[in-house]
Amino acid sequence: MINTVAITNSKLNQYRLRVRYRKDGRLAHLGHLEVINTINRSVRRSQLPFAVGNGFARRMRLQFSQALPVGAASLGEYFDLFLTEEMDPKAALERLAASSPTLLAPMAAGYVPYGLPALEAWxxxxxxxxxxxxxxxxxxxxxxxxxxxxxxxxxxxxxxxxxxxxxxxxxxxxxxxxxxxxxxxxxxxxxxxxxxxxxxxxxxxxxxxxxxxxxxxxxxxxxxxxxxxxxxxxx
Amino acid sequence: MRLAREDLFRLIEPLLPLVEKPSRYLDHEWGAVEEQPGPFHACLVYPDAYEVGQPNLGISILYDALNGADGISCERCYLPWHDMADLMRERHVPLLALESAAPLASFDLVGFTLAHELVATNIVETLDLAGIPVRAADRAEDDAIVIAGGPSVWNAEPLAPMFDAILLGDGEDAIVEIAACVRDARAAGASRENILLALSRIQGVYVPSLYDVVVDSTSTRWGYAVPRPGTSAPEVVLKRCVADFASTPACAEHIVPYMGIVQDRLAIEVLRGCARGCRFCQAGMTYRPVRERPMDQVVEASERGLAETGYDELSLTSLSTTDHSQCAPMLNELDERLSGRGIRVSIPSQRLDSFGVDMANAASGSKRGGLTFAPEAGTQRLRDVINKNVTEEDLERAARNAFEHGWRRVKLYFMMGLPTETDDDIMAIPAATHRVLEIGREVVGRGKKSKVQVSASVAVFVPKAYTPFQWAGQLEVGEVERRARLLLGANTDRDVKISYHDPRTSLVEGALSKMGRAGFDLVLAAWRRGCRFDAWTSEFNYDAWEAAAEELGYDLPSIASEGFLLDARLPWDHTSPGVSKGFLQREWRRAAQGVTTPDCTRDSCVGCGVCPALGVDNVVWGERA
CATH class of the missing domain: 3.30.70.100 (Alpha-Beta Plaits)
Structure with missing residues (x-):
């Protein structure tokens, strides 16, 4: 069930958008770090209003599900992207799809409660x-x-x-x-x-x-x- | 034999689980030109691993230029790592280009980047894996035309037997002319010989097979090249030079790799050429004149490039970015436009003065990694010899400024084996390094928590073609090691780290920088003994190089350490970056006298000869600081 209404963290005013994507074809041979870097850049290209952490390195707030082994494909990978503005998840999905390599294409997006545990552990x-x-x-x-x-x-x-x-x-x-x-x-x-x-x-x-x-x-x-x-x- | 153009990814795919870093071979990166309709097909090869070659800006520029030309398509190819190369040989899989996965041997035009001398065996390996005859003379009528270009063409002779043609200088216009020339000649049914003759008529294109090597009393033992009678090949091939640099695309990088590469960021070339005149620096002599890109163009291209690629780091590249006359306002404008997006701006090296530190400060925002300066020599006397126009006070002021701005780690680059160098010059290196440390401690404090660290990296000087030091011999390995012991022995502080480069790697680089066309036999013999990836410390095998030299009756140390007479005809005299031999000879003499020469972008013309020879001028948009 895809959520279309965001639940914001009132303190940070951020919205947690969960995205399901696939890892397919020759891109199954990407390592986990390579997937993280690629999606990070896809998000930047999409121009979505992503949140940036307050740490020393000022990184995009992005969480991933557990690492896939190199060589393994997937029909159900996930990342959580924290946004600073609530936007229609369908529109967000379209923008992400247009800025992602086809073989790492996002397939669904919806908001989840801000306070859920980190994806990798959940x-x-x-x-x-x-x-x-x-x-x-x-x-x-x-x-x-x-x-x-x-x-x-x-x-x-x-x-x-x-x-x-x-x-x-x-x-x-x-x-x-x-x-x-x-x-x-x-x-x-x-x-x-x-x-x-x-x-x-x-x-x-x-x-x-x-x-x-x-x-x-x-x-x-x-x-x-x-x-x-x-x-x-x-x- | 020319292979058929067909997608052979199916042959590579089963090998991917068996090799390390399979992402080297995947293609399909964001921004890659996947549609390759041709009908003329070119492939650009960086003869090293993907992660080293992919960030090469030259390849990006040419890839764009060729793919933008009507009827011409262009792909990329890198040298597979040992594990993949071994599997490919075992299973008879030829080397493939990335985009179409078609065999490299099926292309019309194959172009190599010559980034430095130590890629020599990698080029042999690439051609051999591809099934393209290694020697140009052995290629059949229909085989690909194999060309080369890049920063290391200025003594191309040891590699010349592998290439049908070599492009000297800027490639963005010339590469399209070369491709069009081959295409049209092929369409007209021209023989390979006639295609090469046609290429030799394009300015900047050197066709080695049209030149004979002559060894006589006027030359070094490596001889000099003269045009073959009846070929109308020019006596001296003058480099290509883009006069209007601002008319070229400012953002050439569009491909975003999956794997971590050595420079994993967007690079915008803010200026080309450097006129500081350091006498050891080949790029400083061969990329002249200085051509700045206007600030507005850099800022607009940076914003657009970051949006298109998704990179979170921007590098403003050139030989000397802080010399750009609009450097300060450019960094301020970028800071204003990019703030809040988690984007870092970097400049590749710092000018050794307070202004350089101010610019590093403006570029780095709140991030404080290490800061790097290159005094190159320890004493003022030797810095004057090499025309490194910085003083002890510049170094001290820059260091103080850096520590005051929050940096805690400073790295200093020096060279050893420079002409006229004495033990006093060597001992001045640790002294200068300790002085910088002391300044840091004065500014930050002496406690452990101050974390002030200074490191000095000392490279072995390698004399290069078309520099005022091209006549110098290289310091012998034993003497390098003695001087290195002096250096290391003089280090008395745990917060100072001094390291020096492997002199044997520099020895091979030095020998290849000096040899003529006969040097190709050495390259081939070294490759047969397993040498490849020689620029990788983990892969370099000096014993194999030494054995290869011995087999041919050469002695590598004596080749590298041989000085040339000032009036000798040199192996590279027939190729010219425009800088006159008279100027280089004059600079050599001034070096011996310790007399410096100014920078013509800040002072008057120094008479290097480039502008009149090429019909170009320095292009500087403001007053240089």
């Missing part, structure tokens, strides 16, 4: 589509995933650092896609960390003695998980 659930694009057997990988899940946790190297992921908490469900060519993962991010789909598939492949398959990864949607476990739409 969006805790995500659905991922993982397609295997080489000859690796999805069935074998599925067996590998079951074996990895049965152990309850996963340890892997990120750079030179050893990382641990609690699969019981971070992997809510994993199903083979109806087409049979990959998986649908439902993941939860916790304070300790979150699960990257490619890490899970890599571990499953090792479990089965297979090479890391070529994957096409896409974050399909994100939600906020309430205390009672219900999912809240970001917009």
């Amino acid at each position: 969006l805790t659930r995500s659905t991922w589509s993982v397609n295997v694009i080489d000859e690796t057997s999805v069935e074998a990988l599925s067996q590998g995933i079951d074996a990895v899940r049965a152990r309850g946790s996963l340890t892997y190297l990120r750079g030179e650092k050893e990382k641990h992921v609690d699969l019981g908490r971070t992997l809510v469900s994993c199903e083979v896609r109806p087409s049979g060519n990959g998986f649908l993962l439902d993941c939860r991010s916790t304070e300790e960390g979150s699960l990257r789909p490619a890490i899970l598939i890599g571990a499953a492949a090792r479990e089965e003695g297979l090479a890391m398959p070529a994957l096409s990864v896409c974050r399909v949607a994100q939600w906020h998980e309430d205390e009672d476990g219900s999912l809240v739409e970001p917009m």
Whole structure:
């Protein structure tokens, strides 16, 4: 549900505009910092009345959802832009779309309450589509995933650092896609960390003695998980 | 062999997950010209990684000029990093241009930027990856015409065998003439030989294959170039120069990269040329005359460029921005118009006096990073030799002004190995650095919390073509290291940091700056031994360069340290930026006597010869401070 009426923070007189955008095609290979810089510049080009922070560096007030891995596409990424004037979100969306690269196009915009927690911490659930694009057997990988899940946790190297992921908490469900060519993962991010789909598939492949398959990864949607476990739409 | 023009991104895409920084290869940046209808296709190549090449203003200017011309399309290409290059070779993927993802070897015209001497092996690597014959002489009739231009063309001889033509000087008009000449000649069915002859008739275009190298008693061991009989190629190719700089587009940068690049900001070129006359400075001699862009044009272009690109930083670039006669009102006007938008204005280097600090202050707003000055030499005697017209008092006043305005970190640039340099000159570098630190402590206080820090970066002087020091030899590596030990040993304060450049990198740069056309064999041999990305400290491999030299019977130290006789014919005498040899010889003699020469934008004409040779004048819009 898109909000069309802004709720301002009366002290700062600022309005929090939430924007859903996609990250697609070859731009899936952008890193998180590159996406942040690009959207920052898109906002400047759009000439929207963005707010500037009061810190030393005087940066635009802009918040992002959790980083996507390099190479992963998304149909549901979000940023919150703080505006100094209330303007029609449709008009804001049009201006943003006209100033953004097509493969990072904003798709929806609406106001959210000013005082919501930061996006990165608030969006805790995500659905991922993982397609295997080489000859690796999805069935074998599925067996590998079951074996990895049965152990309850996963340890892997990120750079030179050893990382641990609690699969019981971070992997809510994993199903083979109806087409049979990959998986649908439902993941939860916790304070300790979150699960990257490619890490899970890599571990499953090792479990089965297979090479890391070529994957096409896409974050399909994100939600906020309430205390009672219900999912809240970001917009 | 000319390859077919087709989109081959599908061959690169599977490699992207396997390489670092895949955004180097993506294209589709904001502002890139994606429609490339041609029918004449040109590609501009910066032979280094994307993040180094993309901010190059010269490429932006030429990209705009070519894409704005009827029937001509222009794309970009950068050298893939090792990981991507290895994968491309393994899978037989040729080098592609960014916009169309068509093979570089399918283009009609391929133009390289020569930014400095150490890109030499990268050019070989680019051509080899593209499948274009490295030597111009080996290219087939239908192969792309490969040209070059840029700040480092003034001794192009060691690279000349790779190029069909080399453009000297300003490119914005000439590049379109070159493209049109190739297009029309191709359309008329002209042979490659005749296309090159036609190119040699365009002012500023040097066609190396039309010149023979002669070594005799009047020359250095590298010889000199003379036109081949019957070619009508000019004896001396004079550079191109845009007389009316204000008539060129002020905002040339439209492409906004995704990845962080080395100068990630909007650059507006506020003036071209510098007449201060520093005797070591190649750009100062070869970009003359001075041509300022009027203030109103700079301000309007800055606002428009920032709105179009979305950058939050603006750099007012030139060889010496604070010399612009309207610098102060220009910065004030920009400050007024850009305030409240979180936009930072920067100027690339500070003039070494109080005015320079005032301008840095006006540009930076409340932000106080480090401030950089370039005294270049430690003693007044040596500063007079190099014609760096600043005094000890200038340095002290500038430093005091900087600390009083809130700066806490000051960086000083010096050189070592300058002609006539003695140990006293070397020891004066740490002395000057400590003096600046003391001034900082006087102004700010001595406690740890004052955070006053001064650093000195000392480069090795490399004699360059078309400077008054072109006849000098370079200091040998052993002596550089001895003087460096003197420098480092004289540092007695933890708040002073002194560093010096790797003398071996400078040695290769020095050798390539001195060699003639025979130097290309060295470049090729070094590339065969794996040398590329030589300007990257992490990639430079001196041992490979030394082995390549040995294989050819060369000794790099003796090449670089060789001085030339004042009346010798030099390897670059047939290409000219307009500055006369007589002027350079006179400046060399004045240097030896420690006599300075004034700046002709503030004083009378010094007789460098550029204005009469090119039919141009200095263009200065106000009184220079």
